[in-house]
Amino acid sequence: MAIAIHNFPEGLATFISALDDVTIAIPIAIAIAIHNIPEGISVSVPVYYATGDKKKAFYYSFLSGMSEPLGAIIGYVLLRNFLNDITLGIVFAIVGGIMVFISLDELLPSAREYGEHHLSIYGLIAGMGVMAISLLLFK
Template identity: 60%
Template sequence: MPDISSGHVWLALAVTLAAGLATALGSLMVLFSRRPNPRLLAFGLAFAGGAMVFVSLTEILTKSIDSFTQAYDARLGFAYGTGAFLCGVLLIVLIDHFVPNPHDSLDKQDPMYRENNKAYIKRVGLLTAVAITAHNFPEGLATFFAMLESPSVGMPLAFAIAIHNIPEGIAIAVPVYFATQNKFYAFGASLLSGLAEPIGAAIGYVVLSGVLNHATFGWVFGIISGVMVFLALDELLPAAKRYAKGHETVYGLVAGMGSLAISLVLFKW
């Protein structure tokens, strides 16, 4: 492992920081928005949900399976990756079961329902930020150590993660702006979430470098992918549907998946 004084370490950290800051770029659309509105909120939440599901199932879960495959073999790699994904789903199901959830009923007569329930939107934004921040830590670790091992591998990975982080910034900024009507808070929330990547890289270098292995990354990526898929389906899409006036939910869902799919296709050419 290179010493902290090595230029390779600082280069890897700088690339990881740049990828993380791409999260803040997604919030710029919020800064230029005249005022928050329910249709924008619905589209933004659905866009984020589609992006999160696509990234989780095509990128993060794949990373989990690949990591387990390198640790064991292809058959066990797929089995362990699937098991880690289901563990992530089970983890968030248990949390959802024991923590009261205001979206349990979509009936407008429900006293929890309000057309402009800012407390509810704040909760959705907070959960989204927590989930994205949590998965930014392993992404930061992956980018950092890939750069240390081989810049030719780390740079493309950082670029792909940066592309993914833009809709994640939207996912955080839109509900925060709608709930607070404060553009600074919206931008700040996205920025702080993005900073989790270089922070995760630094922690990994200082504390975890001696114990990180393919199996560890397999479990981390698998669990995070399960958590993100459940969050998107259980939190983001129901919230988007509630505030939609027309087809914003399906348009946002398809746009979120499509933008990520196209970006990945272009990246691989």
Template identity: 60%
Template sequence: MITKNVLLSFGLTLIVGLSMAVGSGLSFFIKRNNKRFLSLALSFSAGIMIYVSFMEIYPEGKELIEAQLGEHKGTWIALLGFFGGMLLTAAIEKIVHIFDGHHHHDHGDHLSKLGLMSAVAIAVHNIPEGLALFTAGLKDISIAIPIAVAVVIHNIPLSIAISVPIYYSTGNKGKAFTYSLLVGLCQPAGAVIGYLLLSKFFNDITFGILFTIVAGIMVFVSLDELLPTSQKYEDHHLSVYSAIVGMIVMAISLGIFSH
């Protein structure tokens, strides 16, 4: 039976998911030939993704696993998940290069793939995050509201990591906006899937491992793709400074509403 609390929780999760479109929209106010903005946006996104991975996603996953399996075993499984996520991403990249290695690609193609890789990593993260927010709402909607605000704050800069590379590579605002929106909608989708199915099959260990894998994917994408690509368009010092600013923004957003 669908109760008022279920509808409120889902509505809150949907609003949070739609916030991904806001960051995407903001990036379109900058001229497409502004290479400095592209560089700083990419490194800013890297800072966001690295910080949120190490300070929120990985610790949350590790805590979930340790709560079920104990500190010693949980720590090792969390580390395997984290580095497994990195190896998985590296393997996928190698496979792509093998099948696509005989063709010359310009920066536009590279940027487009970069945006898609960021989209996949963030989408995988958004599904359990949406379920977590929805579950918190079911328990107590007053607890879920500050969590939702915090997620909205960090959804906006995360969406830049998706929309900016796609927009700069294709010039298509609609495509960049659509990808960001679809990734955002993974949060309410996670809530629906969790409510209908996953609560029966998934547990804290599964979610914990998923979180650690996602953290590994996001750190790898940041170090292997976002930062190096950023430094092609701008002085590497400015690129690093922008990444640090991204970390500060994420730190403040998580500090305002700790979740």
């Protein structure tokens, strides 16, 4: 559920950035696509090991991924008449805040509970580095 909530604003941000400037949207879409590979694995593997059902694992990964296009569609319907620099700034700030909140409030405490707290912080920092490098490479 947390990943679906996390994907919804990603779709919104990618779509709205594409409406404003495709040169901004392409690096964002590439970064999110790279980011979605381990995210999909993190959804499907636990479901598969818990149920032994590949179809169910695929189904839940698919559902969490479909919240991105849903975010794009809902964002377009709600914001299409209000798109300007201020709206884009507000949307990107909200999306960034949601992503950071989910990472810090949901994922890190879960990692601490399972005894891999430092490893998860290193992963968070490495993920930030990968995102920064990908944005620099596609600038």
